Amino acid sequence: SQTIHQWPATLVQPVGSPLSLECTVEGTSNPNLYWYRQAAGRGLQLLFYSVGIGQISSEVPQNLSASRPQDRQFILSSKKLLLSDSGFYLCAWSPAWGDRGLNQPQHFGDGTRLSIL
Amino acid sequence: RKEVEQDPGPFNVPEGATVAFNCTYSNSASQSFFWYRQDCRKEPKLLMSVYSSGNEDGRFTAQLNRASQYISLLIRDSKLSDSATYLCVVNMMDSSYKLIFGSGTRLLVRP
Numbered sequence: 001s002q003t004i005h006q007w008p009a010t011l012v013q014p015v016g017s018p019l020s021l022e023c024t025v026e027g028t029s030n031p032n033l034y035w036y037r038q039a040a041g042r043g044l045q046l047l048f049y050s051v052g053i054g055q056i057s058s059e060v061p062q063n064l065s066a067s068r069p070q071d072r073q074f075i076l077s078s079k080k081l082l083l084s085d086s087g088f089y090l091c092a093w094s095p096a097w098g099d100r101g102l103n104q105p106q107h108f109g110d111g112t113r114l115s116i117l
Numbered sequence: 118r119k120e121v122e123q124d125p126g127p128f129n130v131p132e133g134a135t136v137a138f139n140c141t142y143s144n145s146a147s148q149s150f151f152w153y154r155q156d157c158r159k160e161p162k163l164l165m166s167v168y169s170s171g172n173e174d175g176r177f178t179a180q181l182n183r184a185s186q187y188i189s190l191l192i193r194d195s196k197l198s199d200s201a202t203y204l205c206v207v208n209m210m211d212s213s214y215k216l217i218f219g220s221g222t223r224l225l226v227r228p
Contacts, residue, residue: 032214043220044161044204051214090160096214103149103208106216108160 002027006091006109014117019064019078021112023091026072031093033074034106035066038088050074051096086116118143121207121219129225134195138222140205141187149208152179152190154201155221161204165190195226 006023013019025031035047046059048066056066063082067075074091092106122141130136142150150167165172167188171180178191188207192199205219 036218044218046215049214088158094214103214103216105151105163105166105206107163111160113158 002031002093002107004091004093004107004109006112008112009110010113010115012115012117013081015083016080019076019081019085019114021076021089021091021114023074023076023109024072025074025093028093028095029071030096031072032096032106033068034092034094035074035076036090036092038090040087044090048076081116083116086114088113120144120209120217121205123203123205123219123222125220125222127223127225129227130195131227132195132197134226135191135193136195136224137189137191138203138205138224139187139189140219140222141185142205142207142217143186144207144209145183145186147207147209149216150179150181150188151206151216152177152188153204153206153218155204156201161218164203192224195224197226197228200224200226 003026032051034049036044037047038044048058050056050068053068064078089112091109094104094106120143128136152164153161154164155161165179167179167181176193180189202221202223204221206216209215
């Protein structure tokens with residue numbers, strides 16, 4: 001069966017420090033990968049998605065970046081964190097296609113709760 | 118108009134009650150629909166996929182109304198453990214890889 005691992009679970013960082021969050025998927029190949037952020041009491045905001053190694057699509061302008069160095073590894077980074085980067089960061093994966101070419105549901109990691117001081 | 122709209126609630130119901138949530142979507146070409154459940158400070162988890170006119174899974178029934186562009190989730194015989202936020206999710210037709218998550222409807226089941 002497929003599993004998704006995301007770490008760390010919580011992180012407290014000072015303003016201006018760098019960030020690296022990692023996500024890996026097991027038990028599948030060539031998954032679609034996603035990074036979301038959820039502010040307290042708010043909905044999910046899609047930050048990046050990737051349909052293959054080295055292929056990254058950015059959804060919103062920000063000081064974050066994403067990379068996919070291996071098929072099942074997705075990394076979220078920042079060179080200098082801002083206070084507004086605080087939030088709950090979620091990595092998700094889905095198979096590329098399902099029956100009849102329909103979207104498949106996404107499956108989430110446990111999330112990283114990031115606090116910027 | 119938001120792409121996916123949900124009543125934020127909260128819906129406060131007694132144990133054993135039947136409760137229904139609606140969700141409207143803006144893109145008539147959308148073809149994939151899901152309901153997720155999110156507990157406080159946890160990740161969203163897939164509850165049900167809705168691919169055709171609707172489907173049932175135990176106490177949960179999801180319905181799709183393409184003409185009116187809404188999907189619904191019905192929960193029968195509510196349990197305390199059903200207390201959570203329920204997210205309506207629809208695919209984006211400008212990219213087949215993206216799903217749009219609604220902001221969620223909060224359900225509180227009281228003893």
